[in-house]
Amino acid sequence: MNNITMVDLKGQYQNIKSEIDAAIEQVIESAGFINGPVVSEFTNELENYLGVKNVIPCGNGTDALQLALMASGLKPGDEVITSDFTFIATAETIAILGIKPRLVDVNPDNFLIDPDEIEKAISSKTRAIIPVHLYGQSANMEAILAIAKKNGLLVIEDTAQAMGTDYLFESGTKKKAGTLGNIGCTSFFPSKNLGAFGDAGAIFTDDDGLAEKLRYLVNHGMKKRYYHDYIGVNSRLDSIQAAILKVKLKYLDSYNLSRQKAAVAYDAAFAGENKLQVPVRVPWSSHIFHQYTLICKDTDRNMLIKELNKRSVPAMIYYPVPLHKQKAYADNSYSADDFQNSNMLSDSVISLPMHTELKDDQIDYISTNLLEIIQKNK
Numbered sequence: 001m002n003n004i005t006m007v008d009l010k011g012q013y014q015n016i017k018s019e020i021d022a023a024i025e026q027v028i029e030s031a032g033f034i035n036g037p038v039v040s041e042f043t044n045e046l047e048n049y050l051g052v053k054n055v056i057p058c059g060n061g062t063d064a065l066q067l068a069l070m071a072s073g074l075k076p077g078d079e080v081i082t083s084d085f086t087f088i089a090t091a092e093t094i095a096i097l098g099i100k101p102r103l104v105d106v107n108p109d110n111f112l113i114d115p116d117e118i119e120k121a122i123s124s125k126t127r128a129i130i131p132v133h134l135y136g137q138s139a140n141m142e143a144i145l146a147i148a149k150k151n152g153l154l155v156i157e158d159t160a161q162a163m164g165t166d167y168l169f170e171s172g173t174k175k176k177a178g179t180l181g182n183i184g185c186t187s188f189f190p191s192k193n194l195g196a197f198g199d200a201g202a203i204f205t206d207d208d209g210l211a212e213k214l215r216y217l218v219n220h221g222m223k224k225r226y227y228h229d230y231i232g233v234n235s236r237l238d239s240i241q242a243a244i245l246k247v248k249l250k251y252l253d254s255y256n257l258s259r260q261k262a263a264v265a266y267d268a269a270f271a272g273e274n275k276l277q278v279p280v281r282v283p284w285s286s287h288i289f290h291q292y293t294l295i296c297k298d299t300d301r302n303m304l305i306k307e308l309n310k311r312s313v314p315a316m317i318y319y320p321v322p323l324h325k326q327k328a329y330a331d332n333s334y335s336a337d338d339f340q341n342s343n344m345l346s347d348s349v350i351s352l353p354m355h356t357e358l359k360d361d362q363i364d365y366i367s368t369n370l371l372e373i374i375q376k377n378k
């Protein structure tokens with residue numbers, strides 16, 4: 001059995017090495033490192049894959065979120081509602097623009113932002129909602145879009161963990177997560193489901209006006225060379241990353257399928273253990289398992305991780321501190337009661353190794369050992 005790792009980017013690369021190496025070499029030989037033709041080739045292919053009119057590539061997922069807010073014309077003093085249980089970038093990009101992140105609690109079973117809590121948090125200053133499609137499942141977008149419509153709010157989707165996730169409308173139609181709101185943002189950080197070999201990200205929108213503005217904003221607000229109509233940033237997808245992503249996009253669905261198979265195997269192993277709650281599948285979304293995250297019930301989560309590590313099984317906590325408890329985001333208008341679920345989850349979640357190269361014997365080793373540790377400590 002190979003060493004068990006949280007992600008296995010080396011193994012994934014070995015399986016497509018010749019294709020990737022050729023794609024990188026082509027960029028190097030062309031010397032078109034910035035805005036080479038492969039950037040628009042990848043962008044067009046991603047538009048087709050997602051079924052969205054415009055993909056604007058950029059430097060990383062954090063920039064994608066910041067650019068989405070900048071393009072939306074939000075101003076200091078405005079408020080944006082987002083999840084208390086997410087990676088910091090979601091709230092950071094709001095705060096850095098002088099906008100107030102208004103954090104709300106999540107559902108205790110599916111980890112996703114709770115539409116009822118969004119509705120309660122709306123004030124006269126609220127301008128937008130950023131739902132996060134955490135761990136690979138979409139937030140309840142039909143409910144969120146209805147709230148946004150009723151209150152005249154923008155919806156910016158944080159799709160960093162949900163590249164390829166299908167949203168299933170009640171009517172039966174399907175759309176890719178990230179293409180339902182006004183703007184979708186994603187990250188191609190190496191360990192994401194569609195990962196580059198460095199930092200990379202993208203913004204999606206069906207709104208041609210917003211897309212045009214975003215294309216200027218990512219490149220110094222420049223409409224015509226050296227004429228700056230907007231205050232922009234430098235956040236481009238470089239050609240080498242685009243070439244790698246173009247190869248890997250072809251494999252995204254099969255990669256997501258491997259993750260789903262691994263998740264089903266984990267589920268089966270943990271089915272009889274009431275101290276572990278396996279990931280709940282919501283009816284409105286597919287799950288592409290960016291993370292396989294369990295909720296530990298009445299058991300010492302940190303002890304489980306320590307014991308797993310002793311048996312050479314890595315495990316991680318995404319995320320150990322909810323955003324409202326982060327020093328930089330302290331806000332005395334919140335009370336602990338506002339975040340019962342994110343507080344509970346940050347104390348009890350555990351994410352197991354999850355990647356495209358995970359083998360049956362590894363899943364078996366991980367789950368057998370975790371169950372054994374729980375049994376021993378009952």
Ligand SMILES: *Cc1c(COP(=O)(O)O)cnc(C)c1O
Pocket residue numbers: 060061062063086087089090132158160161186187188189199200201
């Ligand atoms: C990874 C991630 C981001 C940030 O993406 P980077 O490319 O690392 O900047 C934002 N939001 C969520 C939920 C993420 O998981």
